[in-house]
Amino acid sequence: MIGFIAIFFLLYVVVLLTAVTLATAFIVGGIVLIAYYHNIYTVILGLALSVLGGMVLFFLIRFLFNKNTPVNPYRTEIHAGSHPQLFDFIARLVGETRITFPQKIFVVPEVSANVFYKTTFLSLLWPARKNLEIGLGLVNSLNISEFKMVLAREFAHFSRRSMKLGSYVYTLNKVLYNMLYENHSWNEMMIRWSGNGSLPGFFAHITTLIVNGMQYLLRKLYHLINRQYMELSREMEFRADALAVSLAGTAAAISSIRRMEMSSYCMDSCMHKLQELAECGQRFSNVFSVQRALITYYAGQNNIQLDAQELPLLTDSYFHTFLKSRVQLREQWASHPTREDREARYRQANILSEPATGSAWQLFSQPETLQQQSTQQLYDLLEPDEGGYDLIETATFVNSITQRHRLYEYPKAFNDYYDNRSFAPMPEDTFLPYTTAAEESISMQEIYHPEVIRRMRRFYRDQQDVETLQAIALGQFQTRFFEFDGRKYRAAEARILARKLAMHVEQEQRWLASQDRLAIRYHYNRALHHGPEAAAQLQEKYRYILMHQAFANRLNDQVVHIIHHISQLFNIGAGNIDQVWPCVDELTKECWNFRRLLHEVMNSKGYSGCLTEELYNRVMQFRQQDCVFVNDHVPDYAAIQELHEITSSVMEQYNNSNILYKNYSWSSYCVQNQLDNIPLKPALTLRIFLLLNLCVFSALAKAFAVIWRILSFQPVNTVHRTFQQ
Numbered sequence: 001m002i003g004f005i006a007i008f009f010l011l012y013v014v015v016l017l018t019a020v021t022l023a024t025a026f027i028v029g030g031i032v033l034i035a036y037y038h039n040i041y042t043v044i045l046g047l048a049l050s051v052l053g054g055m056v057l058f059f060l061i062r063f064l065f066n067k068n069t070p071v072n073p074y075r076t077e078i079h080a081g082s083h084p085q086l087f088d089f090i091a092r093l094v095g096e097t098r099i100t101f102p103q104k105i106f107v108v109p110e111v112s113a114n115v116f117y118k119t120t121f122l123s124l125l126w127p128a129r130k131n132l133e134i135g136l137g138l139v140n141s142l143n144i145s146e147f148k149m150v151l152a153r154e155f156a157h158f159s160r161r162s163m164k165l166g167s168y169v170y171t172l173n174k175v176l177y178n179m180l181y182e183n184h185s186w187n188e189m190m191i192r193w194s195g196n197g198s199l200p201g202f203f204a205h206i207t208t209l210i211v212n213g214m215q216y217l218l219r220k221l222y223h224l225i226n227r228q229y230m231e232l233s234r235e236m237e238f239r240a241d242a243l244a245v246s247l248a249g250t251a252a253a254i255s256s257i258r259r260m261e262m263s264s265y266c267m268d269s270c271m272h273k274l275q276e277l278a279e280c281g282q283r284f285s286n287v288f289s290v291q292r293a294l295i296t297y298y299a300g301q302n303n304i305q306l307d308a309q310e311l312p313l314l315t316d317s318y319f320h321t322f323l324k325s326r327v328q329l330r331e332q333w334a335s336h337p338t339r340e341d342r343e344a345r346y347r348q349a350n351i352l353s354e355p356a357t358g359s360a361w362q363l364f365s366q367p368e369t370l371q372q373q374s375t376q377q378l379y380d381l382l383e384p385d386e387g388g389y390d391l392i393e394t395a396t397f398v399n400s401i402t403q404r405h406r407l408y409e410y411p412k413a414f415n416d417y418y419d420n421r422s423f424a425p426m427p428e429d430t431f432l433p434y435t436t437a438a439e440e441s442i443s444m445q446e447i448y449h450p451e452v453i454r455r456m457r458r459f460y461r462d463q464q465d466v467e468t469l470q471a472i473a474l475g476q477f478q479t480r481f482f483e484f485d486g487r488k489y490r491a492a493e494a495r496i497l498a499r500k501l502a503m504h505v506e507q508e509q510r511w512l513a514s515q516d517r518l519a520i521r522y523h524y525n526r527a528l529h530h531g532p533e534a535a536a537q538l539q540e541k542y543r544y545i546l547m548h549q550a551f552a553n554r555l556n557d558q559v560v561h562i563i564h565h566i567s568q569l570f571n572i573g574a575g576n577i578d579q580v581w582p583c584v585d586e587l588t589k590e591c592w593n594f595r596r597l598l599h600e601v602m603n604s605k606g607y608s609g610c611l612t613e614e615l616y617n618r619v620m621q622f623r624q625q626d627c628v629f630v631n632d633h634v635p636d637y638a639a640i641q642e643l644h645e646i647t648s649s650v651m652e653q654y655n656n657s658n659i660l661y662k663n664y665s666w667s668s669y670c671v672q673n674q675l676d677n678i679p680l681k682p683a684l685t686l687r688i689f690l691l692l693n694l695c696v697f698s699a700l701a702k703a704f705a706v707i708w709r710i711l712s713f714q715p716v717n718t719v720h721r722t723f724q725q
Contacts, residue, residue, distance in 0.1 A: 026053025249353025
């Protein structure tokens with residue numbers, strides 16, 4: 001790694017001196033022309049060369065001395081006087097990991113822990129003091145032992161001499177990346193200069209070619225450096241894990257990484273809802289109580305037990321329910337090991353330690369106050385407090401989540417068969433009655449058996465893996481090796497594997513098509529038991545769903561095209577300014593195509609009514625505007641963002657309306673028909689059982705009455721009448 005960095009700096013100096021020499025030659029040449037050749041043409045040419053040389057030097061300096069130091073705006077510094085137990089805990093951990101105490105400690109509303117410092121060229125020559133950032137969402141989801149494990153892993157990156165060298169390499173890698181890929185101010189300046197007339201645009205174009213040539217050479221070498229850094233970083237993570245697990249124990253190490261995954265998912269959901277509710281004038285008083293409530297709700301949905309602190313106990317059986325991709329691009333994500341790789345190392349270490357199962361909040365003083373302050377800070381940065389908002393209780397929010405989940409949930413009888421997939425088109429012979437023998441041989445339990453669901457999920461998993469293998473074969477993924485079913489392959493072998501897997505996927509696709517046809521025909525024949533009208537109604541509902549699906553596919557494809565062009569526009573650097581305007585033209589074209597689809601949504605009887613009133617009004621305003629995304633020769637990013645929001649919202653609400661229609665107009669109808677036609681369901685069986693018992697009891701009572709009258713020597717005709725009764 002050090003060797004690659006030395007080569008980079010050598011090339012860097014050579015390229016820099018070449019560019020400076022070229023710029024100086026332009027300036028000197030212009031001055032010489034003006035000084036020794038006194039005519040109007042040489043003066044104009046000399047001035048042009050001098051201006052060009054000056055621009056090259058100016059933009060070169062702006063390019064090299066890039067000030068891109070991102071700051072987390074949600075950081076809040078805490079002090080030892082306010083949280084003495086936390087600082088004592090960190091002091092002990094600092095002593096165990098043999099690092100210096102952090103210069104400052106911050107809290108943020110995230111599920112993370114991070115040691116950070118300024119990544120500048122000066123920090124390469126003089127080590128910068130480290131700061132600690134603690135995510136309150138992390139504290140909210142771990143016990144004390146797990147919290148110790150996470151902090152110890154961060155501290156371990158700076159604890160040993162070899163790890164300190166790794167941090168130096170990290171700093172250098174970050175500086176190089178910022179200069180080559182995140183130089184946004186330089187990119188925006190070049191775009192503005194290129195649009196200010198023909199002469200400044202010409203000079204900006206020449207300057208861009210020079211600096212772009214520098215970037216090309218440096219980026220080629222940086223790819224090699226970054227590849228080595230990723231391998232080094234992976235080993236650094238394992239070294240940090242080794243030290244951390246020796247301090248916290250294997251059990252805490254495994255549970256911490258598992259709980260962080262679930263906690264991050266729930267926190268992301270909170271942040272998404274936070275902005276959505278803020279637009280409706282509603283706010284959380286404590287976003288972290290909502291996060292804990294979502295963790296509990298998610299655990300209940302997945303039958304996960306909770307411990308005494310109401311934290312989820314994530315066992316191996318829970319993770320076995322997920323189908324992992326058979327294709328793994330280990331090299332692509334080599335900078336950080338996977339959870340499975342980390343857990344394997346933890347188990348191999350087998351460090352036994354007495355766990356501290358108390359909540360990590362016990363280390364903080366007045367945790368609820370801190371949570372509310374952090375929540376308020378979120379809203380202050382998201383939307384300044386102007387009053388006029390309502391606080392939403394955690395229980396109320398979770399109840400709305402529960403109702404929404406039930407609203408979009410398919411009946412349990414389908415066993416997730418129709419979740420996240422489209423209904424398949426059916427030939428006309430599907431809607432034909434069964435023979436009696438065929439009907440008796442098919443049951444709903446067999447059609448939606450759990451093994452059928454697992455096979456269907458494997459089909460979709462393999463279908464996606466075929467696309468991944470084809471992307472590797474076409475070079476869309478820059479990787480030399482990949483893993484398939486745990487075995488390592490070269491990228492050149494991806495095409496053969498893709499072809500073999502595609503044949504298997506094609507067979508499974510035919511099986512799934514036959515399974516879908518079997519299911520639809522089964523429900524159609526069940527509906528026939530209610531009469532031809534019910535069967536025709538079921539058939540009409542299915543066709544209506546297919547019509548909506550076809551339009552939704554058109555809408556989704558159009559939105560994907562728009563988002564693709566937006567991402568291309570944002571990824572164009574200063575070296576490719578000429579590509580900006582064709583991309584804007586393509587985005588304008590796709591915007592008009594989207595507006596034509598909006599016209600169908602707003603005016604067609606079959607598609608109208610799927611948008612909320614708020615989105616409907618936004619769409620009406622959007623339709624009155626022109627698809628213009630350039631302002632003062634610069635892309636209008638506000639208009640582009642509005643287009644992105646409108647397209648995404650329309651697509652989401654239309655797809656949600658399709659799910660609701662499938663659920664309530666077709667799925668529920670099928671289940672109802674099924675329940676009505678199953679012979680002797682539990683409720684009906686119970687009725688018959690009670691009726692039989694009543695008849696038996698009545699017969700016994702009457703028989704007892706006859707016997708009593710006989711024994712009482714009543715007249716025979718009276719006994720005869722009683723028997724008849």
